[in-house]
Amino acid sequence: MNIPLKSLESPAGDIVSPGLEGVVVAETVLSHVDGAAGRLILRGHELEQLAGWSYEAVLSLLWRDLAAENLDEAEIRARLGAARMAAFERMTAALPALQGLTQVEALRLLLSLLPDTETERHHLVAVASVPVFAAAIARRSRGLDPVRPDARLGSAADFLRMLHGVEQGADKVRALDTYLVTVADHGLNASTFATRVIASTQAGLFSSVIGGLCALKGPLHGGAPGPVLDMLDSIGAEDNIQPWLSAALDRGERLMGFGHRIYRVRDPRADALKRAVAGLRDTGGRIAFAETVEREALALLAERKPLRPLQTNVEFYTALVLEAVGFPRESFTNVFAAGRMAGWTAHVLEQDRVGRLIRPQSRYVGPMPV
Ligand code: COA
Secondary structure: OOOOOOOEEEOOEEEEEEOOOOOOOOOOOOOOEEEEEEEEOOEEHHHHOOOOOHHHHHHHHOOOOOOOOOOOOOHHHHHHHHHHHHHHHHOOHHHHHHHHOOOOHHHHHHHHOOOOOOOHHHHHHHHHHHHHHHOOOOHHHHHOOOOOOOOOOOOHHHHHHHHHHHOOOHHHHHHHHHHHHHHOOOOOOOHHHHHHHHHHHHOOOHHHHHHHHHHHHHOOOOOOOOHHHHHHHHOOHHHHHHHHHHHHOOOOOHHHHHHHOOOOOOOOHHHHEEEEEEEEOOOHHHHHHHHHHHHHHHHHHHHOOOOOOOOHHHHHHHHHHHHHOOHHHHHHHHHHHHHHHEEEEEEHHHHHHHHOOOOOOOOOOOOOOO
């Protein structure tokens, strides 16, 4: 049976909206996405302002008055450090079980080790665990042992250190921090909604955020930056940019890293990440090459689709940032989860205060008993 994709009014008068577009199911103080104006606001701050903050400072902002105690940036940094050490101890015995799993499936399995009975500081534990697990998973895929966390470092610095085995330069740490902040929260996207639905059943914070990760895993949500790099690799050289892009558009293909369902003007997250990329050393001219691809792609899209403004989206510069700081493409979704864990945990804390089970309805279109 074909399910119609637009809202339908049934004979009984109820509206069916399979994608829930335009349906408001929650009030939130956490973030606001204004697609027409190209604005993303997190608790009263424009994303552009927050892009210079540390990830811990943004956690402090998002968790404020929702968690049991208000912690400042320094306190969160210290507690996350301690929680990373505990996550490492918890993880090591489980590593052999990851055999044969993709990186995001492996993260899902390791997060399942966290018991929902552990409710004290569970939001801190969830946020601290992801970089530890994701770095170990990425290293394991290259046949390398996990690296023990350094509790004195900030989340971004230690994430890179656990990935590479040695501390990375301040430019890379700053770029990753900007990435984690940029993706920290984004309205009621699919994974955040999934997280809130589970939280509303009082299943527990860890179960809720694992549900968020499961939603993020889908290619329609968290999986686009890898294909951006595939596109850059396939174009290969400067003199191939124009012909490659034109041929792709002639075939009716979409250019990866351009266009957005909500943003009709430039995605503010793309701008924040573009600035982060500008602060990095351009190894092998990759960034300059990507910028030329971006310019040519925008010119071609404006020419071919004059009625549909298509701009660079967050995935284009995400791909460049994560590649430049050394993450393998197969781990990009896990790094996204490390950033979005800020939003997921804050939404669980907020949903707990609402205390209302989320339980929509379906319209029965099957046969009636005779
Ligand atoms: N490259 C080429 N054309 C594109 C395009 C892209 N990246 N994105 C949209 N278009 C075109 C469509 O082909 C369509 O053209 P048509 O009207 O001639 O058929 C028009 O723009 C409108 O497309 P629509 O399907 O309404 O856009 P959408 O809002 O549903 O799609 C995306 C949003 C993100 C799914 C889409 O832009 C896309 O596929 N982008 C590439 C993948 C990507 O970067 N994803 C990460 C998103 S954060």
